Amino acid sequence: MKLTEETLRRAAVLADAMELASLPDKDTCPRHCFSRQFEQEMEKLLGRVERGEITPYAVHLGWPYYARRGAAAALICFLLTCLAAPEAVQAGCAKLMEAVRYVVTEYTEYRYHSTVSEDTAFVPLEIGYLPEGMELAEKYEDESEMHLLYRNGMQYFILDQRIVTENDRFTFGVDTENANIETKLFRGATLELIYKEDRISYIWLYDSYHIFGKCNLGQEELEKILESLVLKY
Amino acid sequence: MGLRILTVCLALIEDVSEKEKFERLYWQYKDLMFYCAHKRLHDVQLAEDAVNISFLHAAKNMSMVGEVASARTKRLMVTIAERTAINLYHKAQKEYNRTVRMEDVESMVYTSEESDRMIAEAILELPLPYRQAIVLKYSQGYNNREIAAILDCSVAKVEKLLARGKKQLAKQLEEV
Missing domain, CATH: 1.10.1740.10 (RNA polymerase sigma factor, region 2, helix turn helix motif)
Structure with missing residues (x-):
């Protein structure tokens, strides 16, 4: 029996429902008489929540949280993008679109919307150019994404390619604290370059794909690599 | 203002x-x-x-x-x-590694295709960490970073759980 992403998704939904159905609901769940110690610990926790002392996980990308705090900043960023880089806005009408961007001091979160059909097959990118000496150090590939890491001593280049289809809810966060951000049109698609310290992170919405990575090779070499990328049909 | x-x-x-x-x-x-x-x-x-x-x-x-x-x-x-x-x-x-027993869900009426049901049953037989990662990603739609936050582990661990879970699932289904 062949296991495709679509069959896995359908089966996972079914398995999820089956497992949750096996659990008691609120009315039939046995009531437990919690100990006094537990109640005291929970009262302390509720107090901490009330005082706002619980810090969220740094890795977590909660869009409602960032949405409330970054809604105004996102609107300003969008208006500035429209004024300063109209070609980037126009490029956003491609099949994979950045829907909203939430900016906070330390982080920028991107939320994407796609009109790419769910049946679209993932086609991995092939790199035509790499600086001399760079060798493949890591590779991971499945039906919807690919991860590549090339190294040459301290130099590195990372490429993560992911297909985003119409039913995907995809959000993506990047560390943009004290970073310089450049948005441009590159090969007909929006390319965002985030310069921080000695590295450049890039986000490129190319065709149906979200392409993200980072390197410490400099902008010229990075763009030469991105220029050489082709889809390996 | x-x-x-x-x-x-x-x-x-x-x-x-x-x-x-x-x-x-x-x-x-x-x-x-x-x-x-x-x-x-x-x-x-x-x-x-x-x-x-x-x-x-x-x-x-x-x-x-x-x-x-x-x-x-x-x-x-x-x-x-x-x-x-x-x-x-x-x-x-x-x-701890207890899978969901099918008798817990025997009251469910299955309306999906037979192959979906077989894969669902295979998912429920996976070890818990693999099962959780697969359900969170493919049923609930969380991305890998969100799954890492839920499972309190690294993103790399989540990727491994998903890859190994799918591999084990494919192996189980080959035997069907």
């Missing part, structure tokens, strides 16, 4: 609603989470500890909590409770 007022109001609304939401979450799921934790740990004290730790974990991930009484939130809270129970189990060195 208007923006500042809006920001202040949003902050106030957020603080009040998050606190209230957390309290509703607690009252909605504390018994269910104890039930899930106790099924794995078979120890009342450990299960209560698991519930306590789970709610702390949930408090740190409140932005992932939508409608409190939804199936999505139920899945989230059950997953956190089970994961916490597993971690406590490792410390207590007790048996």
